[in-house]
């Protein structure tokens with residue numbers, strides 16, 4: 001992908017031993033927001049309804065400072081089988097150098113098998129802001145005030 005297409009943001013990947021036969025995460029269409037992430041496992045994982053598993057993705061990565069990667073569900077797996085990410089969106093910090101993993105959970109009614117190489121999740125690269133944290137005893141007032149959790153009605 002050219003720098004023009006990628007908005008000048010480069011992400012570096014290092015494949016791990018157990019994933020040498022797999023494609024690195026990749027965009028499946030020209031303007032896809034997420035790169036699909038594959039399961040890098042030595043034997044299939046069977047998730048019974050309600051079960052979760054930390055699925056290795058087979059790579060380490062380096063994001064530029066000021067960016068995160070979000071591990072999100074694929075809607076097809078969610079719709080057809082109830083497979084999602086328990087911590088969605090999972091957060092990959094730009095200073096993380098461990099193997100990326102996917103925390104999958106089966107919210108469906110049937111056991112679901114994850115095989116080596118399956119596209120189990122997608123990963124979106126996103127800018128983040130690290131705010132300056134300051135302490136005060138008085139916050140600026142607003143029209144909403146403390147109203148929340150449906151205070152404006154439902155329809």
Ligand SMILES: O=c1ccn([C@H]2C[C@H](O)[C@@H](COP(=O)(O)OP(=O)(O)OP(=O)(O)O)O2)c(=O)[nH]1
Nearest residue numbers: 071087090091092093094096099100101102103
């Ligand atoms: O779906 C995920 C979520 C996290 N991570 C890795 C990358 C991330 O940078 C690190 C820490 O994640 P997070 O901050 O969400 O977890 P934590 O429980 O706060 O752990 P820590 O104390 O290590 O920050 O774990 C993944 O590989 N997959």
Ligand SMILES: [Mg+2]
Nearest residue numbers: 091092093096
């Ligand atoms: Mg953390």
